[in-house]
Amino acid sequence: MPATFVHKFDTPVFKGEVSVPLGLYIDGKWVDGADGTTIDVINPTNGKLITKIAEGTPKDVDLAVKAAQRAFDTTWGLHAKGADRSRLMNKLADLMEKNAETLSALEALDNGKTFKWAMRADISHSIACIRYYAGWADKIFGQVIETSEAKLTYTRHEPIGVVGQIVPWNFPLQMMSWKIGPALATGCAIVLKPSEFTPLTALYMSKLIDEAGFPAGVFNLVNGYGHVVGQAIADHMGIEKVAFTGSTLVGRKIMESAAKSNLKKVTLELGGKSPSIIFDDADLEEAIKWAAFGIYFNHGQCCCAGSRIFVHEKIYDEFLQRFTAHTKDLKVGDPFDPDCFQGPQISQQQYDRIMGYIESGKAEGATVHYGGHRIGQEGYFISPTIFTDTKPNMKIVQEEIFGPVCVVIKFKDDDDIVAQANDSIYGLAAAVFSQNVTRALSTAHKLRAGTVWINIANMLYPNVPFGGYKQSGIGRELGEYALSNYTAVKAVQVNLHIKL
């Protein structure tokens, strides 16, 4: 019988006792992993153990897929009316709302992001996302297409079937919501693997999904390591589609495995090295705030982080001075401190990686204008960091660091800046700051990025699509667009009176 993690929160922003199941959630039941092993969950503020969760294996993935398929064939898929799927999803959103503080506290504990931002961003956006897709459930339209009087021709947008979903550790609950929202709305059955670094909110959500009344097998949770459980999902012959958010490196492996197994459909949400472009006619004060938010939000652990900041030479010095002052003001510390903006990075591994990039920046001759060091003695806290005097081919300019580290680069030419901004294998997002509409729009339209922000950064909505150009990904999440990831189109032609 799987254990339960009971934690007493006693913080300035949240007090309460929270109970999280630690098993795998398969076919409506909480079970141990097939091998009976566990994975440690570490507190990133101090490197200490929070709890141990049940570890899933390929056998468990198999069981989950079987349960999902059975549900899809009997109580879910097109056997459940859209309006009923909608109702269940709205119930889930209601439960999430009721448990918003608990979810935020768990997210802060597990991931290290501040409780304040978890409430304000992660959890509130997750609830909105589920509600948004609840609204789509009974609106999956096909088309009726006029061919000839002798025929009735139409399309059905049928649920694809059993889907595998692999979500990352940077926005655990939010990424889970982006995935299960459209999948449940369209009638797909799910096998979901949270990140082994941040399983707690996913486990708590599984409790809520159960409480909301989804039939057994519709949603299954299998915690485990990427190379074990993630791989098993990508290889599985019974999974029709895999959706992955994470690094470009792993994304390639998933696509390869999908190709080698059953040609399952693949959507990928990968890395980025997104540019923020600040023209000389920008509202400088606003641009500074947005550019800072663009890189430091979530400790820089955002796929769409604006990590390359391009500043027009006319305002470069002023920008740098004020941007640095703004950066200095950001408080780094305890996620449960209401004054903190930034907590620790997620893990030792990520900490080492980011510090490694900082070292490479120094080694390749860039200037550490601000920061570049650890904060405190415990946990994985890194100072917000600004590099200047970079060259385009430096690692810190080309590669995704995934930490609170930005490079600030001078530019002089409107056409040249587009070329520089597009000089990346990535194409996830971009931000443009200018008060001149002609300049802003024509630049925005030339940027090779899935999301372009003008005079804003890092704002997403459940009804606006999000995804990458180039090696930042395949497919779009959010908005109506996400529905096509989870539906398969069948064209039906009914012959009325054509005789051979």
Place this chain on the structure above:
Amino acid sequence: MAAQPVTLTIPATGKKITVPTGLFINNEFVPSVDSSETIQCINPATEEVICSIVAGSEKDIDVAVAAARKAFKTTWGKNVTGFERSRLLNKLADLIERDAQELAELEALNNGKPVKIARDFDIGDSVGCLRYYAGWADKILGQTIEVDNKTKVAFTRHDPIGVCGQIIPWNYPINMWSWKVAPALACGCTIVMKPSELTPLTALKLSELIVEAGFPPGVVNTVPSLGSVGGAALSSHQDVDKVAFTGSTVTGRKIMEAAAKSNLKKVSLELGGKSPQIVFESADLDQAANWVGLGILYNTGQDCTAGSRLFVQDTIYDKFIQLVVEKFKQLKIGDGFDESSGGGPVVSKMQYDKIFSYIEAGKQAGAKCILGGEKRPGKGYYVDPTIFVDVKPDMKIVRDEIFGPVLAVAKFKTEEEAIELANDTSYGLGAGLHSNDAGQCMRVSQALEAGTVWINQYNLLNNNVPFGGKKQSGIGRELGSYALEEYTSVKAIHWNYGEKLDWPL
């Protein structure tokens, strides 16, 4: 009359229910600004007065429109997000669900329909309708259209149309209320609702829930009044952007005329019908007879899509008519608070008299009445299931909408003949066909001139499937995604960011 709430006692159960009697404007129940007229609400099962409510005047409509306009400019319209509109609509649905039993009893008291049908169907469908449109509120999409990437962007915005006058009928008070309110609010419009003067009580009760759900003042306003007063005022009002009406074709014409003469407000109409059901020889006869029964007896025939003309293939005629008579006899028309009632009285004396005058006309014209057609003794506007056979196409009972449980039956030989007979009407709201021949189903459904065609079914609607009339049964569509078009107004934006104009040309 003051606008104080009254407490009613439900005779059958002894339960008490409080009903507001004032006009609902700016989230408050208020008296008329200039009139002391009242409307008496009658219980059609007992013919007695339930209570009196304030009757709105033309000036009251003015006040309500002004409130709706102010809300549209400040707290609603483009000032509220789709997410928020969605949240509020879902909240409203939850509240209606919570109060379903009470609302069902009030509906049964004022309209006569059985409580269980009001609760499980009228209100159940209404809750579903609100939830369905709650889901649309944050999905009102425009298009971006490629013009010239170097210099211009063109896109459309689907703006809320503005202040909408909504005039609803007495046959499904709560359900018709939800069909109108839901898409209008989802799109960001504000509303002046005029419920039927025969059945205003549930609309007033629902207005309390509008407040409880949290809609800002002025977003929904309810002004019970006579059609010739409030309805006329709304359709001719210079500051109402759109009028939506469900009711008789006669009134629908007046509304469209008034709209044309005033400010060319947009109009959608849901009018009458004389819908045919066709039963072919290959049909499952027992099932078809059930659907025929539902088609004309549901809601005691007071349904715009009532299947009031029945065409039966000659080869199965005798057998089928026998089945239909048997089925009709099984339905009990009685008091709405009697659990065994499958239908209630018709809504008013006027309707009662109208239906019987048609029954008389049918007999006079030589049609044969093989079931019903007789008045009951005692209180209540009860009309029993009535069947006329041997009808001819030119008879009044075949051409005119009766709006009661009166079926006109004729025979046909061929498929072509059936289609011609079915389409021989100025109406085009619903149609049903019963057949096990797939090719026939396709051919006939393609040929029938009706906004909704049922195959091997009748009368069952879904909130996500559009509904409306062809020909003189109406203009526009309700339900489904299509209803959104009735409450949005498209603006195309051409944004030049690089094209310079040479001058002179």
